[in-house]
Amino acid sequence: xxxxxxxxxxxxxxxxxxxxxxxxxxxxxxxxxxxxxxxxxxxxxxxxxxxxxxxxxxxxxxxxxxxxxxxxxxxxxxxxxxxxxxxxxxxxxxxxxxxxxxxxxxxxxxxxxxxxxxxxxxxxxxxxxxxxxxxxxxxxxxxxxxxxxxxxxxxxxxxxxxxxxxxxxxxxxxxxxxxxxxxxxxxxxxxxxxxxxxxxxxxxxxxxxxxxxxxxxxxxxxxxxxxxxxxxxxxxxxxxxxxxxxxxxxxxxxxxxxxxxxxxxxxxxxxxxxxxxxxxxxxxxxxxxxxxxxxxxxxxxxxxxxxxxxxxxxxxxxxxxxxxxxxxxxxxxxxxxxxxxxxxxxxxxxxxxxxxxxxxxxxxxxxxxxxxxxxxxxxxxxxxxxxxxxxxxxxxxxxxxxxx
Amino acid sequence: xxxxxxxxxxxxxxxxxxxxxxxxxxxxxxxxxxxxxxxxxxxxxxxxxxxxxxxxxxxxxxxxxxxxxxxxxxxxxxxxxxxxxxxxxxxxxxxxxxxxxxxxxxxxxxxxxxxxxxxxxxxxxxxxxxxxxxxxxxxxxxxxxxxxxxxxxxxxxxxxxxxxxxxxxxxxxxxxxxxxxxxxxxxxxxxxxxxxxxxxxxxxxxxxxxxxxxxxxxxxxxxxxxxxxxxxxxxxxxxxxxxxxxxxxxxxxxxxxxxxxxxxxxxxxxxxxxxxxxxxxxxxxxxxxxxxxxxxxxxxxxxxxxxxxxxxxxxxxxxxxxxxxxxxxxxxxxxxxxxxxxxxxxxxxxxxxxxxxxxxxxxxxxxxxxxxxxxxxxxxxxxxxxxxxxxxx
Numbered sequence: 067x068x069x070x071x072x073x074x075x076x077x078x079x080x081x082x083x084x085x086x087x088x089x090x091x092x093x094x095x096x097x098x099x100x101x102x103x104x105x106x107x108x109x110x111x112x113x114x115x116x117x118x119x120x121x122x123x124x125x126x127x128x129x130x131x132x133x134x135x136x137x138x139x140x141x142x143x144x145x146x147x148x149x150x151x152x153x154x155x156x157x158x159x160x161x162x163x164x165x166x167x168x169x170x171x172x173x174x175x176x177x178x179x180x181x182x183x184x185x186x187x188x189x190x191x192x193x194x195x196x197x198x199x200x201x202x203x204x205x206x207x208x209x210x211x212x213x214x215x216x217x218x219x220x221x222x223x224x225x226x227x228x229x230x231x232x233x234x235x236x237x238x239x240x241x242x243x244x245x246x247x248x249x250x251x252x253x254x255x256x257x258x259x260x261x262x263x264x265x266x267x268x269x270x271x272x273x274x275x276x277x278x279x280x281x282x283x284x285x286x287x288x289x290x291x292x293x294x295x296x297x298x299x300x301x302x303x304x305x306x307x308x309x310x311x312x313x314x315x316x317x318x319x320x321x322x323x324x325x326x327x328x329x330x331x332x333x334x335x336x337x338x339x340x341x342x343x344x345x346x347x348x349x350x351x352x353x354x355x356x357x358x359x360x361x362x363x364x365x366x367x368x369x370x371x372x373x374x375x376x377x378x379x380x381x382x383x384x385x386x387x388x389x390x391x392x393x394x395x396x397x398x399x400x401x402x403x404x405x406x407x408x409x410x411x412x413x414x415x416x417x418x419x420x421x422x423x424x425x426x427x428x429x430x431x432x433x434x435x436x437x438x439x440x441x442x443x444x445x446x447x448x449x450x451x452x453x454x455x456x457x458x459x460x461x462x463x464x465x466x467x468x469x470x
Numbered sequence: 471x472x473x474x475x476x477x478x479x480x481x482x483x484x485x486x487x488x489x490x491x492x493x494x495x496x497x498x499x500x501x502x503x504x505x506x507x508x509x510x511x512x513x514x515x516x517x518x519x520x521x522x523x524x525x526x527x528x529x530x531x532x533x534x535x536x537x538x539x540x541x542x543x544x545x546x547x548x549x550x551x552x553x554x555x556x557x558x559x560x561x562x563x564x565x566x567x568x569x570x571x572x573x574x575x576x577x578x579x580x581x582x583x584x585x586x587x588x589x590x591x592x593x594x595x596x597x598x599x600x601x602x603x604x605x606x607x608x609x610x611x612x613x614x615x616x617x618x619x620x621x622x623x624x625x626x627x628x629x630x631x632x633x634x635x636x637x638x639x640x641x642x643x644x645x646x647x648x649x650x651x652x653x654x655x656x657x658x659x660x661x662x663x664x665x666x667x668x669x670x671x672x673x674x675x676x677x678x679x680x681x682x683x684x685x686x687x688x689x690x691x692x693x694x695x696x697x698x699x700x701x702x703x704x705x706x707x708x709x710x711x712x713x714x715x716x717x718x719x720x721x722x723x724x725x726x727x728x729x730x731x732x733x734x735x736x737x738x739x740x741x742x743x744x745x746x747x748x749x750x751x752x753x754x755x756x757x758x759x760x761x762x763x764x765x766x767x768x769x770x771x772x773x774x775x776x777x778x779x780x781x782x783x784x785x786x787x788x789x790x791x792x793x794x795x796x797x798x799x800x801x802x803x804x805x806x807x808x809x810x811x812x813x814x815x816x817x818x819x820x821x822x823x824x825x826x827x828x829x830x831x832x833x834x835x836x837x838x839x840x841x842x843x844x845x846x847x848x849x850x851x852x853x854x855x856x857x858x859x860x861x862x863x
Contacts, residue, residue, distance in 0.1 A: 073686060074656060080649040102748075103760035103790040104833040134794075137828055189771040190763075252777050253750075256718050257648040257679055258686065281675075282777065283718060284710040284750045288648050288679030295649065307675075310764060311757070311775075312750040316675060323674035327647050351832060355746055357493070359675045359703045369494035372550070373701060380580040383613075384702075386643050386673070402525065403492050430526060437528045441742065442495040 080261055080295040086330045090125040090300050093317055095346060097128040097157045099308035109141040111349040116145045118342050123334045126153040132167035139171060146172040160205040169212050178205045179219035182226040182234045195230055199237045206241035219247040224255045235271040245274035250289060253282030257292035264296035276300030279315045281307060286315040287323055305346040318360040326386045340393030366396040369442055371405030374398055378411055400432055401442035416449055431455060480721050481691035483517035484510050484708055486737055488548045490699035500532045502740040509733050511541045513726040519546045523558035530562040537563035551592050553599035560603035567607050569596050574613035586621055597632045610638035615645045626662050636665045644673030648683035655687030667691035670706045672698055677706040682714055696737040709751040717777055731784030751783055758788040760833055762796025765789050769802050791823050792833030819846055
């Protein structure tokens with residue numbers, strides 16, 4: 067399977083064009099995101115996040131787990147009644163009572179989840195493959211009886227026997243399921259493996275596929291994209307990649323990667339991304355790392371001479387999209403790696419027009435200062451540094467004059 | 471040629487101390503740079519980029535101290551292509567240099583305001599100085615993925631002819647996905663027989679995946695940094711690449727991974743950055759399980775939800791009680807406290823724990839769980855007393 071010629075062939079096939087209209091995002095920040103150890107959203111937050119997701123343009127929201135009851139059920143009920151443009155989905159085990167709870171919430175779609183790997187079937191469910199197939203059939207039948215859109219989730223699909231997974235998909239399809247969620251529950255696939263497996267299911271069974279990927283080895287986005295290239299039409303994302311362990315495919319990263327690397331522009335309102343990420347970070351009580359792809363606060367902050375001098379001339383030297391596209395701001399700071407161009411520009415923004423010669427002399431002063439402070443300089447420190455340098459050089463000039 | 475699952479060797483070169491430090495706002499002290507070099511060397515990282523000699527005296531002093539020390543790893547310094555920079559490198563005792571130059575037309579036009587001939591001449595000139603100083607050198611093509619392929623191949627053949635150690639291809643703007651990376655590297659490595667190294671950025675969250683794809687495409691080396699520390703979104707994280715090679719490609723680098731958490735913490739503190747608790751491989755939440763389904767699965771058999779044992783990267787497993795917990799985890803957790811609960815008790819305590827967790831908007835500490843238990847048992851006792859007052863007597 068992994069001969070290089072075959073890989074090349076696959077990779078070339080993976081380059082074919084994708085129609086943006088065919089790709090849909092099913093965001094699970096409110097379900098898998100909240101399921102993360104330590105994360106609890108208040109109901110108000112859940113509702114606010116649902117509204118923001120709808121505004122930004124996601125196609126479907128996985129709003130929670132109705133069978134948990136209590137506040138969870140109330141929140142889902144409320145979200146389903148907001149009259150959002152997107153579809154609202156409830157998450158269920160492949161159990162009738164779970165689906166009943168979803169129906170009571172008034173959602174229009176359900177995810178019906180059950181493990182398809184032998185290790186889960188044997189060690190977690192302690193059942194048989196036949197039992198799994200029967201549960202898929204019964205629960206899809208049941209949900210379809212309520213006229214719901216049904217996604218059958220093959221949990222741990224990536225560790226499942228391929229033949230069995232095909233039977234699983236066939237059972238789901240024949241029972242009338244609308245799509246199959248391919249869960250790389252442990253995040254163990256790489257993009258090539260993902261592509262081959264997903265393509266197999268689509269070619270043989272012909273059912274809509276949704277990608278649910280995890281970031282345990284840093285491949286969540288790449289695997290989601292691999293799935294799309296293989297023909298998957300849905301991706302299960304979360305804001306900031308919030309999710310169990312290392313998290314899921316981050317919504318903002320996926321959307322921008324599709325737009326700028328694959329040329330698939332789904333028309334999302336990306337300028338809201340930073341605000342959405344900040345809100346979810348706050349509600350989940352997590353930091354938003356300054357280096358977070360797409361929305362990190364430092365992404366358009368430049369210090370090094372090499373990058374700054376390129377970007378200041380033409381941002382395209384180092385950027386594929388603009389800071390405004392994602393609701394961020396551009397800034398230059400001075401630190402150990404700053405040089406002449408950075409210093410001239412930075413002091414210019416602070417209201418001091420300096421010569422190249424002055425900048426050359428300031429480089430060493432600024433680098434020494436930043437090394438001794440072990441950080442970049444604050445604007446006030448830059449101004450102080452410049453003023454004391456200027457004072458010294460003016461003084462030495464007038465001393466010289468006086469000497470004449 | 472079979473790529474994966476073979477016993478091929480892959481090199482990694484860690485740039486935490488160079489491109490990592492180049493991150494806006496990050497400065498390592500001399501002590502920290504030396505400590506990080508030691509840590510990386512001790513766990514078996516084969517090559518390390520330690521700094522940029524042209525920056526100034528402070529940097530050259532650090533580099534000198536590192537090059538004078540005895541390390542098993544190969545120590546590299548970084549130079550923009552300029553003979554003067556090479557002289558700085560030689561003066562601080564460097565034996566190996568990376569010579570970097572932008573090669574894409576957009577960089578040539580906008581950043582250097584020069585043409586391709588200038589690039590070739592500048593490289594030749596710099597290489598000459600490197601050879602005069604007896605330095606081993608890697609040629610690094612910045613923005614290689616936006617460079618005209620013919621021109622890039624020409625530069626690689628110059629590097630080869632001049633006796634370079636390797637050629638580095640930088641995906642400076644994260645232009646590629648793994649399939650594109652694979653095809654690109656595959657095309658180059660089929661056209662010219664020379665060791666290739668790939669440098670990725672994480673702008674779209676694909677640095678690690680692209681690094682792995684480059685290996686499949688025929689690259690022999692990857693540029694990595696601890697925690698992915700680097701300019702902008704950062705680089706391919708060292709710990710992710712090492713573990714992905716081990717578990718997804720069956721390529722073993724022989725690195726002592728149990729120190730990963732410790733090193734990640736040290737670098738995080740030195741760079742004044744937190745390690746996100748969800749950071750792949752080394753985040754503390756990677757082995758924390760709360761939800762009923764996951765925790766129950768892990769209790770029954772860790773393999774249900776874990777690919778490797780937490781101790782392999784210096785972490786520990788945690789079972790967290792919160793909104794999504796199930797009664798099994800309650801039973802298990804109390805067993806850890808030497809308390810045997812009945813199923814009924816577990817369910818009742820679970821309801822109380824869930825309610826408190828929703829109220830507090832977070833998971834519960836072990837102590838809080840014990841408070842719940844104590845109050846629960848007290849209430850039960852007083853209820854029993856009310857019902858059977860004669861028990862008191």
